[in-house]
Amino acid sequence: MTESGPLDxxxxxxxxxxxxxxxxxxxxxxxxxxxNAWLRDSARSLRAHLSRILAANADDVRRARDAGExxxxxxxLKLDEPRVEGMAKGLEAIAALPDPVGEVIExxxxxxxxxxxxxxxxxxxxxxxxxSRPNVTVDAAAICVKSGNAVILRGGKEAMHSSRVxxxxxxxxxxxxxxxxxxxxxxxxxxxxxxxxxxxQPEFIDVAIPRGGTxxxxxxxxxxxxxxxxxxxxxxxxxxxxxxxxxxxxxxIDNAKCQRPGVCNALESLLVHDAIxxxxxxxxxxxxxxxxxxxxxxxxxxxxxxxxLEATEADWRAEYLALxxxxxxxxxxxEAIEHIAHYGSKHTDAIVANDVxxxxxxxxxxxxxxxxxxxxTRFNDGGELGMGAEIGISTxxxxxxxxxxxxxxxxxxxxxxxxxxxRS
Numbered sequence: 001m002t003e004s005g006p007l008d009x010x011x012x013x014x015x016x017x018x019x020x021x022x023x024x025x026x027x028x029x030x031x032x033x034x035x036n037a038w039l040r041d042s043a044r045s046l047r048a049h050l051s052r053i054l055a056a057n058a059d060d061v062r063r064a065r066d067a068g069e070x071x072x073x074x075x076x077l078k079l080d081e082p083r084v085e086g087m088a089k090g091l092e093a094i095a096a097l098p099d100p101v102g103e104v105i106e107x108x109x110x111x112x113x114x115x116x117x118x119x120x121x122x123x124x125x126x127x128x129x130x131x132s133r134p135n136v137t138v139d140a141a142a143i144c145v146k147s148g149n150a151v152i153l154r155g156g157k158e159a160m161h162s163s164r165v166x167x168x169x170x171x172x173x174x175x176x177x178x179x180x181x182x183x184x185x186x187x188x189x190x191x192x193x194x195x196x197x198x199x200x201q202p203e204f205i206d207v208a209i210p211r212g213g214t215x216x217x218x219x220x221x222x223x224x225x226x227x228x229x230x231x232x233x234x235x236x237x238x239x240x241x242x243x244x245x246x247x248x249x250x251x252x253i254d255n256a257k258c259q260r261p262g263v264c265n266a267l268e269s270l271l272v273h274d275a276i277x278x279x280x281x282x283x284x285x286x287x288x289x290x291x292x293x294x295x296x297x298x299x300x301x302x303x304x305x306x307x308x309l310e311a312t313e314a315d316w317r318a319e320y321l322a323l324x325x326x327x328x329x330x331x332x333x334x335e336a337i338e339h340i341a342h343y344g345s346k347h348t349d350a351i352v353a354n355d356v357x358x359x360x361x362x363x364x365x366x367x368x369x370x371x372x373x374x375x376x377t378r379f380n381d382g383g384e385l386g387m388g389a390e391i392g393i394s395t396x397x398x399x400x401x402x403x404x405x406x407x408x409x410x411x412x413x414x415x416x417x418x419x420x421x422x423r424s
Contacts (some may be wrong), residue, residue: 011198016185017154017204020125023180024150030124032099035146038177039095041345042142042170043088049169050084056161057134062134064158072262072321077132077159087138087166090389094142097388100407115417119157120410122148124206127198128391129220132158133213137166139389141184147409153186154195156212160188195219201225209404211392216365229400229408231392233319233345234264236377237337239362240351244274248374249280249352250287255376258291258351262321264393265348265380269316270327271336276330280303293323300329316343333358339364344368346395348380369395369402 046053057079064077064127103120110116126149127139144151153420155163167186174183187194195253202225210220211231221228240249256267272280281304285295295301296315297308308327308378316339330336340349350372351362363371370380381391382403390403401407 006088007103008192009193009197010200013092013194014204016043016187017201018200019148019182020152020185021204023182024122024148026180027148027150027183028101028144030148032101034177034179035099036095038170038173038179039091039142039146042138043091045173045218046084046088046091046138046166046167046244048077049165052083053084053162053169054079054081057159058258060132060159060161067158069158072231073132073158075260075262077134077162078314079134079162083135084257087135089385090139090143091381092137093388094146094406097146097406100410101145101371107399107410112421113418114421117415117417118412119409120167120416121413123409123411124149124294125204126151126391127154127201127205127208127226128152129195129198129208129212129216130392131216132156134159134166134327136211136346136391137186138170141167142392143389143404143411145179145183145408149409151181151185152184152198153184155186164188184207196223198226199223209392210271223236226299227396228369228401229392229397230396230403231264231338231404232347232395234266234347234393235268235319235343236265236316236348236350237271237336237340237344238267238275238350238352238377239270239271239330239333239340240273240280241278241333241351241355241358241391243358244273244276244280245281245351245354246276248285250284251285252350252374252376254287254291256378257288257293257325258323259378261323261374261414263379264319266321267350267377268320268326269339269377271330272327273333273336274300274329274331276314277301277352281305285330287316288311288325291323294326295324295325295327297327298329301327319345333361337362338410340366340368346397347393350370350377369393 033420100120105118107117126144207227208224209229210217244394285305295308295310302308311326346368349368349372350368351358387405390405392404394400
């Protein structure tokens with residue numbers, strides 16, 4: 001509903017899409033200097049209006065708590081001064097990254113004299129639908145505009161007050177720097193049908209990017225009439241090989257599970273080689289108990305750790321986003337790889353090992369967007385991989401895989417120059 005009555009979904013979506021398409025044409029030739037100045041001044045604006053941002057966010061958090069939202073969701077939603085500063089630094093980091101638009105990928109001169117150049121170009125218009133993390137609003141707007149794309153943001157209602165303030169602050173700076181006024185549009189009506197309305201606009205929207213729970217992803221994939229880049233579940237695994245150094249493995253598991261359990265690259269399932277399980281698991285349980293981690297294990301795990309709960313079939317597939325860890329003892333690296341292939345989400349999986357052959361086999365056979373060797377799953381992140389902020393971590397193979405930063409939001413076109421050439 002709007003103040004004037006029921007919302008005409010189709011008309012609203014078409015008009016929003018049309019404005020985004022017009023903005024995308026202007027963005028395609030916008031100078032790098034102007035985009036970077038907007039990003040840097042937006043960062044300054046976020047810092048200058050900290051109290052306004054936190055007040056809006058406090059309202060969102062209060063509403064979410066009143067609605068009984070789980071702690072993991074509240075953690076993703078909540079802003080404080082360090083997180084706002086992180087958003088500002090993220091904008092400055094994106095400004096410092098090379099602009100991919102116009103990059104010459106390759107060029108050649110044909111025997112007939114035709115000059116052929118392949119140039120990197122924006123995708124055009126991005127429809128980004130996501131759940132309740134206000135920092136994602138800022139990251140998505142920044143990444144899309146820096147890569148020359150207009151973006152339609154459909155955030156979760158839980159973060160709507162926070163996102164509105166953030167987008168408004170960036171819009172003020174956009175006007176100052178003559179960024180097209182509809183380059184970033186935050187769509188606010190609460191109607192659930194709104195998402196479907198945008199997914200029926202392939203003439204205006206070039207790609208849909210959903211980032212959230214399984215239900216959201218599946219709906220977008222089923223209804224979209226344009227290509228989709230999916231940010232799917234993060235059922236991330238760590239496999240501890242028989243050759244692993246115990247202290248190293250404990251530190252990696254602690255970080256991957258406990259540093260920030262409510263994010264997609266946090267550890268959810270642990271696989272431990274049978275040859276070391278009886279020595280390794282008691283030390284692990286003692287360490288994780290300090291963080292209040294609930295353990296759920298297979299029968300062999302529970303024989304070693306009697307306090308662990310019984311793991312069900314659903315546990316092996318679960319993205320807990322909480323201080324819960326499923327543990328399975330495996331007889332070989334092959335069994336670990338098969339488990340990941342069957343239950344994993346192709347997001348991030350890690351091996352802790354010293355055996356070079358085990359590492360080689362794991363990295364070759366585990367089909368995930370990122371495979372970590374003796375490192376935490378938490379490193380599958382655009383900033384940590386040197387890409388700057390990301391709009392999501394794709395678990396697809398086309399058009400992008402892993403963290404989707406500036407380059408992943410571009411395509412290419414051929415520019416061919418002759419001097420009156422005709423084909424014989």
